Amino acid sequence: MKTQLALPITKVQNSRLAETDFSNLVFGRTISDHMFVADYKDGAWSDMRIEPYAPLSLNPANATLHYGQSIFEGMKAYRNEDGKILVFRPDANWKRLNESADRMCMPEIPEEIFMEGLTQLIDLERAWVPTAKGASLYLRPFMFATDDYIGVKPSDTYKFIILTCPVGNYYSKPVSVKVETTFTRATEGGVGAAKTAGNYAASLYPARQAQKAGYDQLLWTDGKSHSKIEESGTMNVMFKISDKLITAPVNTGTILKGITRASVIQLAKDWNEPLEEKFLTVAELEAALIDGTLEEAFGTGTAATIAHIERINVNGKDYILPKKSEDAFSNRVLAELDGIKYGQLVDEHNWIITI
Numbered sequence: 001m002k003t004q005l006a007l008p009i010t011k012v013q014n015s016r017l018a019e020t021d022f023s024n025l026v027f028g029r030t031i032s033d034h035m036f037v038a039d040y041k042d043g044a045w046s047d048m049r050i051e052p053y054a055p056l057s058l059n060p061a062n063a064t065l066h067y068g069q070s071i072f073e074g075m076k077a078y079r080n081e082d083g084k085i086l087v088f089r090p091d092a093n094w095k096r097l098n099e100s101a102d103r104m105c106m107p108e109i110p111e112e113i114f115m116e117g118l119t120q121l122i123d124l125e126r127a128w129v130p131t132a133k134g135a136s137l138y139l140r141p142f143m144f145a146t147d148d149y150i151g152v153k154p155s156d157t158y159k160f161i162i163l164t165c166p167v168g169n170y171y172s173k174p175v176s177v178k179v180e181t182t183f184t185r186a187t188e189g190g191v192g193a194a195k196t197a198g199n200y201a202a203s204l205y206p207a208r209q210a211q212k213a214g215y216d217q218l219l220w221t222d223g224k225s226h227s228k229i230e231e232s233g234t235m236n237v238m239f240k241i242s243d244k245l246i247t248a249p250v251n252t253g254t255i256l257k258g259i260t261r262a263s264v265i266q267l268a269k270d271w272n273e274p275l276e277e278k279f280l281t282v283a284e285l286e287a288a289l290i291d292g293t294l295e296e297a298f299g300t301g302t303a304a305t306i307a308h309i310e311r312i313n314v315n316g317k318d319y320i321l322p323k324k325s326e327d328a329f330s331n332r333v334l335a336e337l338d339g340i341k342y343g344q345l346v347d348e349h350n351w352i353i354t355i
Helices: 063-067 090-103 111-124 197-212 259-270 282-291 329-341
Strands: 034-041 044-052 070-072 075-079 085-088 136-145 158-167 175-180 217-221 229-232 236-241 244-247 275-277 294-301 305-314 317-320 352-354
Touching: 034 111, 044 111, 063 136, 070 090, 070 197, 085 111, 085 329, 090 111, 090 136, 090 259, 111 136, 111 158, 175 197, 197 217, 236 259, 236 282, 236 329, 244 259, 259 275, 259 294, 259 305, 259 329, 282 294, 282 305, 282 317, 294 329, 305 329
Parallel strands: 175 217, 175 305, 244 275
Antiparallel strands: 034 044, 034 158, 070 136, 075 085, 075 136, 085 352, 136 158, 217 229, 229 236, 236 244, 236 294, 294 305, 305 317
């Protein structure tokens, strides 16, 4: 990608790269040296720059702290065998960020600012992209309100930042999940389809209760009847029942339009896999677990890519899923996505940009 914006860059005096243990990366704990920053005021984005990663100075009356105008995205950059840096579908993340911005009454980020800020930051931080198998550089673009005003209204000013951090695998083993039928993640007419901070804050308590009971994540159900499976805590979810792949539709406004989800669906169509975008009911899930027709269940998301589910709790009872063969759909699609992301397979859908 050719550079369009001449971004001023202020480099750190002392990099933390040498003191970073790349063999022991805890997801989200290690932030690289620099960040991209842009400010919005007087109806326009300005002062785009790359500067050292450092704490922010916030007024106690900052609008985000009180009223939660905050959105974010997540994506990854990978190092291929030739040492080049590959980024997976950043254009889709840019589009989804702006959909979230619209829902949260925040200004859109122009594509040029998003893509140039992202690519120039990654280029500067390319030494931070891990080389180990399964590792990557996690990219976190986010935007928040910056008005210093105690009043319920959309802010007039905003800050957009991109952070990067080297990460290993999000899940080191298959996960256990519990179907949640008391608490609600999102309802129709709400902000469930926006990647906004409040959605995650609301999920923390029920998720903690599930973790105390020995489960990694929840399977959220719809907010009206708690009878239909929607998504999991950090990912969309898919089920393979009687040789058909089933995943919830994203047109209700209650489910995040996952980039990995969309990629898995595209590959399933390429491979002529039976696929249906519909809500699987809790009763249908339980019946499939009892009669053995549930062949696979897995989550899809940027952090985990494919998270295999090995145990599902429904109505207080645990069900163990059968072990997956190497040619199971979830294993095949994981291998395909990893092959594309690391430049080992042909990128037929032009999902990759190279830096």
